[in-house]
Amino acid sequence: MNLFSEAKQHFKRPQAELIYVPQFFSKAEADRLLQQLKIEIPWQQDDITLFGKTYKQPRLTALYGTTQKPYSYSNITMHPKPLTETLDTIKTKVETFSATPFNTILANLYRDGNDSNGWHSDNEKELGINPVIASLSFGAERPFHFKHKTIKTERHKLVLEHGSLLLMKGEMQHFWRHQIAKTKQPITERINLTFRALITPSEH
Numbered sequence: 001m002n003l004f005s006e007a008k009q010h011f012k013r014p015q016a017e018l019i020y021v022p023q024f025f026s027k028a029e030a031d032r033l034l035q036q037l038k039i040e041i042p043w044q045q046d047d048i049t050l051f052g053k054t055y056k057q058p059r060l061t062a063l064y065g066t067t068q069k070p071y072s073y074s075n076i077t078m079h080p081k082p083l084t085e086t087l088d089t090i091k092t093k094v095e096t097f098s099a100t101p102f103n104t105i106l107a108n109l110y111r112d113g114n115d116s117n118g119w120h121s122d123n124e125k126e127l128g129i130n131p132v133i134a135s136l137s138f139g140a141e142r143p144f145h146f147k148h149k150t151i152k153t154e155r156h157k158l159v160l161e162h163g164s165l166l167l168m169k170g171e172m173q174h175f176w177r178h179q180i181a182k183t184k185q186p187i188t189e190r191i192n193l194t195f196r197a198l199i200t201p202s203e204h
């Protein structure tokens with residue numbers, strides 16, 4: 001039993017709610033999972049098309065799902081792979097804590113400070129209204145920036161630690177954007193897993 005797992009921090013901002021658990025996994029578990037995910041996930045660098053221009057995505061990704069429904073964002077369509085045992089075990093722990101069922105995991109590998117994830121909202125229509133998104137971090141600490149789309153004073157930063165869980169809830173994906181910025185700091189790799197619940201078109 002990890003004594004720290006209940007040390008959760010709540011952040012309430014206008015039209016957003018975040019819950020942060022720094023030691024969702026113990027240091028030993030997080031170290032093991034970082035190594036395991038790094039080797040077992042077939043990481044790939046996809047092209048994305050933004051405003052008619054094609055770029056290499058500035059990080060490596062993989063998509064896993066309990067259904068074979070494709071997931072599209074930034075003009076890429078990803079076909080989910082079946083969950084590995086490691087991912088299935090992690091998913092159960094995340095679902096138990098968040099009391100939310102998830103059917104899709106998007107995995108991100110930031111190889112160093114040059115890899116990033118630009119300002120965006122997770123607002124694809126398959127996520128439905130006010131999705132709960134759970135995000136796990138392993139490896140190098142990176143700041144998670146989030147800003148309100150119209151209230152310019154609402155700009156915040158949270159450092160995502162090794163083994164931590166972040167839950168984004170409420171109307172956050174409608175009213176806020178978030179990013180993982182590039183950094184010139186010499187940092188090592190970071191793996192992020194985001195858990196999402198995709199709904200079928202008839203559930204829209």
Ligand SMILES: O=C(O)CCC(=O)C(=O)O
Pocket residue numbers: 106108117122135144160178180192194
């Ligand atoms: O790497 C992170 O912490 C954020 C990932 C993210 O925002 C996403 O995949 O949508």
Ligand SMILES: [Fe+2]
Pocket residue numbers: 120121122178
């Ligand atoms: Fe996101």
